[in-house]
Amino acid sequence: DAGVIQSPRHEVTEMGQEVTLRCKPISGHNSLFWYRQTMMRGLELLIYFNNNVPIDDSGMPEDRFSAKMPNASFSTLKIQPSEPRDSAVYFCASRDRGLGNEKLFFGSGTQLSVL
Amino acid sequence: QQQVKQSPQSLIVQKGGISIINCAYENTAFDYFPWYQQFPGKGPALLIAIRPDVSEKKEGRFTISFNKSAKQFSLHIMDSQPGDSATYFCAANAQGGSEKLVFGKGTKLTVNP
Numbered sequence: 001d002a003g004v005i006q007s008p009r010h011e012v013t014e015m016g017q018e019v020t021l022r023c024k025p026i027s028g029h030n031s032l033f034w035y036r037q038t039m040m041r042g043l044e045l046l047i048y049f050n051n052n053v054p055i056d057d058s059g060m061p062e063d064r065f066s067a068k069m070p071n072a073s074f075s076t077l078k079i080q081p082s083e084p085r086d087s088a089v090y091f092c093a094s095r096d097r098g099l100g101n102e103k104l105f106f107g108s109g110t111q112l113s114v115l
Numbered sequence: 116q117q118q119v120k121q122s123p124q125s126l127i128v129q130k131g132g133i134s135i136i137n138c139a140y141e142n143t144a145f146d147y148f149p150w151y152q153q154f155p156g157k158g159p160a161l162l163i164a165i166r167p168d169v170s171e172k173k174e175g176r177f178t179i180s181f182n183k184s185a186k187q188f189s190l191h192i193m194d195s196q197p198g199d200s201a202t203y204f205c206a207a208n209a210q211g212g213s214e215k216l217v218f219g220k221g222t223k224l225t226v227n228p
Binding site: 004031042043044045048050055056091093102103104105106107108109 | 147149151156157158159160161164204214215216218219220221
């Protein structure tokens with residue numbers, strides 16, 4: 001298994017531009033999570049999906065952020081317009097919600113720099 | 116409000132020594148406590164986890180000690196190796212699951228050869 005795949009690995013953009021981060025979860029996993037990591041705030045949960053349905057988006061910082069999961073094998077996190085304070089590493093993680101299976105599998109992240 | 120407080124922020128240990136990282140929580144509804152390990156340029160990976168029905172869990176050189184009354188748990192790495200050099204995160208969640216995990220801010224461990 002290739003694990004959770006995120007793209008791009010690095011993204012540099014200018015303030016005001018739209019940014020789209022992509023994630024392919026592990027095949028067969030039915031929960032998907034988007035996290036943001038910064039030195040100041042650590043790892044923060046932005047939103048998560050169960051069976052492609054958004055369950056909790058209370059961690060999304062503001063309306064500039066949106067996430068979709070059109071099918072079980074693909075999710076996007078979009079920032080429009082981007083701001084310098086959005087600079088962070090964004091992780092996607094997935095898991096199988098089967099009974100007793102709590103392990104989260106993280107991708108390698110997208111390093112976002114907004115200039 | 117930080118729900119899981121982790122210390123120390125950084126730790127330097129000699130090869131063969133014991134590394135100890137501590138976490139404290141406030142929410143008494145928390146009932147699942149994992150530790151994640153992160154290497155540079157990679158995402159966190161689950162290392163070991165414990166539930167409050169036991170006070171200790173050991174997997175190889177890694178042990179979680181859990182003190183429910185003090186609302187504290189710690190990670191012990193025995194015989195620390197240079198390959199253990201990484202950032203370690205404690206986490207917690209209620210309802211027995213990994214949904215909405217709350218993470219500590221991490222401890223950067225350096226094991227010198």
